[in-house]
Amino acid sequence: MNQPINDRPLRIIQPRRENTPFRLDDYDIHRFDVKDRETHKRFYPYFKNRGIDIFTQRAFADHFFLATRHRSDGLAYANLAFPLVLPKEPNKIAGLEERGRPKMDGSGSYKGKAEGSNSSEGLWIANFSGEPLQKAGGVAWFESAYDAMAFYQIHRNGFRDNPDLSKKSVFVSTGGTPTDMQIRGMLSVTPDINHYLCFDNDSAGREFVKKFQAIAESMHINSDRIKVFPLMPCYKDWNDALLGKTSEEYLDSIKDAIIPLGAPLGTTGYATDKEEEHRQPNIHR
Template sequence: MSELTYDDFKSRVNIQDLLVDAGYRLNRRDGMRYPSYVRIGSDGKRVHGDKFIVTANGLCCFQPPERKNYNVISFIKEHPNLFAEYRPGMSGDRLVNLVCNRLLNNPVNDRVPRDFGRQRETRSFDIYEYETQGFINGDWESQKRFYPYFQNRGISLQTQRAFSDHFFLATRERGGKTYTNLSFPLSLAAWPGKDIVGLEERSRPNADGKTAYKGMAAGSNAAEGLWIARLENNRSDMGFTRPIDKAKDVYWFESAFDAMAFYQLKMNEPGNVGFHDLSNAVYVSTGGSPTKKQFSSMIEHTPEAIHHLCFDRDRAGRMFAVNFALQKEGRVFTSHLSPDKERLVVTDMTKGVKRHELSMEPFDFKDICERLGIDRRGIGYEPCDERYKDWNDQLLDKPMNNEETQTKGMRR
C-alpha cells in the first residue's frame, strides 16, 4: 500500500472518531444542532469549559468561545499530549502519521531505533517468548548471575534482595542469536503484577562498563504499562497480594535503577529521618518519558497516596514533574520545551485556552504550581541533589555537567 497523504487522512479519518480517541465523549444531552464532545473528569462529571463542537460540514471542530476550526491534522498537531503515540520532541508530522494510520488500521513501518538498529515489533508483548531466571533469596547461585548488571550501578546486594521479586533475567532468541537482559516487568495500575505487558530492559555492561542497550522489550505497552514495585512479599510477575489502592506513598522515577538507588541511599541515611517506611511504599518507573495515561492510571488507583516526584534533574525531568501536577489536578493541557530549552510552554485548555511560558532556570516547582493555580497537596517534588542528574548518579557520586541538564528527546 502506498503511503497515505494529508488529504487521505482528512477525507478518511472522521473528526468525531478522533475526538473519541483523544478522550472526549459525545454529549447527547447538549440539545444542539451539531454534535458536541466533552471531557469527563475522574469524578464522573463534565470538565467545565472543555468541549469541542463539530462543524456543519462534519470535517472540523472548534472549542467555544473561540471559532478556530481544527481538522484532523491541525487537531493532532496542536493537541499532541492527548494521544498515546506522543513523545517529547516528536515532530507533528510523525505524530499525525502514527495516529491517523492507527485509526485507519493501517500498519506503519517504524523507524529503526538507535539501540543496535533493532526493528520494533507491532504485535503485543508475550512473556512466554522469553526464558526467565529469578533472583532467589537464599540461593547464592541464582544471585551471582545478576552481579554484572548491578555492579556498575552501585546497587548493593542488600538492595537487590529487597527488590528481588520485581526483576529477573529474560532470555530470547532473535535472528539466530540469544540475548539476555536484566528485565523489570511492566504491568497496569489496575492490575499490578497480574499481567505483564512489557519489560524495561538493560543489557549486561560492555568491557568499558557501560550499558550497551537500554529500552523496552518488543511489543511492550509503554503508553500505559509501569514498573510497579512494592516490597511486602509482592511479586511483579504473579500479582500483588496486597492492593495498591490504600498505598500511602508512591515514588516516581524514570528508571527502575533510580528507584533502587533512591531506596539504598535513604535506607542508609542515619535514622532515615524525614521519610516514611520505605518498605511499605510503592515504587514506580515510567521507563523513560512518562505518558499521561501512565500518570492518570496510577493517580486513579492510589487515591489516598502522597506522590513523590523523583524524576531526573534535567529539564525534561522538570517538565515531567509539572505535567504530573497538571494531570493530578485534572487539567486538559499540552506542554513542551521551547527550542532553546530555556522555557516550559504550557497550554491549559481546561477552561478556555491559557498559554503560559515558564522559566526553567532557576526551577522552582512550588512557584510554577502557584503560577498555574495547581493545588500541590498530595505531591512532593523530591529530585536528587542538585549536583547530579538522577538518583543512580548520586549513588555513584557522578556529578552532571552542563550538557546533561538539557532535555532528552528519546525514551531511555
C-alpha cells in the same frame, strides 16, 4: 528482537506499541532467589557499574529477573528485565523495561522496551506493601528502575529505622519519558495517596514535574498529594547520586562562579581570554 532507546541528551523515546502483544512465554526467565547464592552470580554485571549492592538487589528481588529471547538466527541475548504492569491490573505483565550488560570497558549498554510492550500505559511497580496500591503509604516516581533502586540504597538506613515506611512504599519507573496514560493510570487508582516525584534533575525532568502536576490538577487531585523529592543539584539522577557522578549540566551552570586555583583574592569566575593573557607571566628566553 529488542527496541533500542537512545541515551540523553536525546530524550528516551517510547517505542510504539506493536500489533503483536507482549508474551512472557517467549522468554527464558532466570530469577534472583534470595536463598540461593548461585542464582545471584548472573546478575552481577548488570548491577556492578551502577553501584547497586547485593542488599538492595535482595530487597527488590521480586521485581526484576533476567529475560532471554531466542532469535530466529539462532542467537540469544539476556537482558535485565523490570516487568511492566498496568496499575489496574498489577498482576498481569504487559511488557519489560530492559537493560543490557555493560560493555567490557564499562561504558553504556542497551536500554529499551521488549517487543510488544505496552509502553504508553505500563509501569514498573515495586510494591513493598503487599497490599492493593490504594492502601500504599506513598508512591515514589522515577524515570528508570535503576534510579529507584539507587534511591532506596541511598536512604536504606532510613527505611531500616522505619520498617512501617518501608512496608508501605511503592516504587514506580516510567522507563523513560512519562506518558499521560502512565500518570493518569496510576493516579486513578491512588488518588488519595502521596506521590513523590523523583524525576531526573535536568530540564526535561523538571518539565515532567510540571506535566505531572498539571495532569493531577485536571483530575482534581489535591495538590498537597503531589510532592517533589529534592535531589542535590550537582547530580542528574539518583543513580548518579549513588555513584557520586556530577552532572555536566550542573558544571556548566556554575562555571562562571568557579575561581581558578591560585587566582588573586577578589577574582570571580573564569577569566576572559584577554584577562588570562594579561595574568600569564612573561617568560624571557
